[in-house]
Amino acid sequence: MAEDIKLMKGNEAVAHAAIRYGVDGYFGYPITPQSEILETLTLEKPWETTGMVVLQAESEVAAINMVYGGAGTGKRVMTSSSSPGISLKQEGISYIAGAELPCLIVNVMRGGPGLGTIQPSQADYFQTVKGGGHGDYRLITLAPYSVQEMADFVGLGFELAFKYSNPVIMLADGIIGQMMEKVILPPFHTRKTEAEIIAESPWATQGKTAGRKPNVITSLELDPAKMEENNIRFQAKYKKITENEVRYEEFQCDDAEYLLIAFGSSARICQKVVENARNEGIKLGLLRPITLWPFPSEIISDYASRVKGMLSVELNAGQMVEDVRLAVNGKVKVEHFGRLGGIVFTPDEILEAFKQKIY
């Protein structure tokens, strides 16, 4: 069968992929630069084809709680937003993590803090991988760097969410969300039947049938001894995810004497920087974390014994660089270069910063 190649925006690719992966429900609220996700879904009317529910909620707060409700019934449900809206969702995300529900959240980041700007940014790294909501929880964080990955990570996101009963967040940015490029959309998957859902997720609130105990979706446990047990179970799960689900990509790293570390659209720009540097005879490589949590600490630690320095290139004031430094643990020099508030760096200024700070 011929591949289904389309030209579209990253946001549109998320919408089409959601329909094709057999997602049961999408709940969202408009915010730039990701409104095309909801717009594309309502234009496609998947409720008439796959039976997917698409609902514009009254707020981001309502949308994430709809995700909680839908996920609690064992359905594949998702939401999307951009930075200020993701801040509003944090309460719900913490509850979803605490109730161990699978779901997909998409953040197409824009510049902050506050209302900020609608231009692209990567300043929600801390919020995403270090917490955001209250309590000791982790989000599996996937960072796409192409329209293709925005489509693919819908499928991967749900696969990981259900494998670990944990929320997954796709951390994109305004560049990837808005730019158009070629994408191969996934084939159509049928949505799961009620019987399949009950078999896959026996904890789901599908109605208490005779012979089983009531299913209760909750994050509440007033007995601190039991609450500690719950937390220990979460941490054991996070350890397993850290051991099994680290993903990254190496670009011209084999003979590299220096490394750039960058994710998402920054990594896209850094590929050009590597090319330009090598034209000047500088042996520069790029390591692109695909999962920001779990973070590829081990491979970065390995490189720390082989290269002379690393530059963490981010559209923020220096967030991921902290995790790079923890992985490197002082073995080589690690610096950060970023642009802030919606400004995107050029390859030339990154190379210049590399020469000044590391080379």
Next chain:
Amino acid sequence: MELCDIIKPENLVYKKPELMNDNPMHYCPGCSHGVIHKLIAEVIEEMGMKEKTIGVSPVGCAVFAYNYLDIDWQEAAHGRAPAIATAIKRLNPGKMVFTYQGDGDLAAIGTAETIHAANRGENIVIVFVNNAIYGMTGGQMAPTTLEGMATSTTPYGRDIALNGHPLKISNLLAQLEGTGLVTRQSVQNPAAVRKAKKMLRKAFENSMMGKGTSVVEFVSTCSSGWKMTPAQSNKWMEENMFPAYPLGDLKNVD
């Protein structure tokens, strides 16, 4: 006559609904929650819907509602129950879905979720327990606290100039085109209980017939929060709450 001669099916005049389990209830003596729980259990059972019902419990005194009724439940964040119920029902239209919420949950922090779920006409039942106080956190002012009523955060009585007016949110919900049934009931005596059960049943039936959002408000007591005996609470409710929140149907579309 021996005891065993009396305990026979034909002599049974009253029994606990099967859906109510034996977990000791945490509610205070005189509290309306226990009776309302029982009515919900009876209605679900009598409709033959116990395998198809999903409840959404609130943050408030009824936070542990899921400990008492043997059905599937989801525990909501404070105020968010109508959003959660929206998705449960939309994704599982064959299920019977209800929220159980107090006045602070429904009419303060969850006002947006309540109004918009009702305005969309979600086919869910909203059980609204209005006792004019935050019971669980120790008796603070609620949006429905009466003018002049003392609470731990209005120790000199609710001052309208400072705290605004008691929110008659059911009247507001009755104005929305998405609601099919909005009724205000109470459970302080057998006659009231019987009437309330009839309307609760209608609410659940409406939710399965696609008649939009059904809201059943229970004007209720909070003996602990009000610092009264259960008997005094019932009397105080009749004398003070009922004039502010008159019982009866605010909307009943057939």
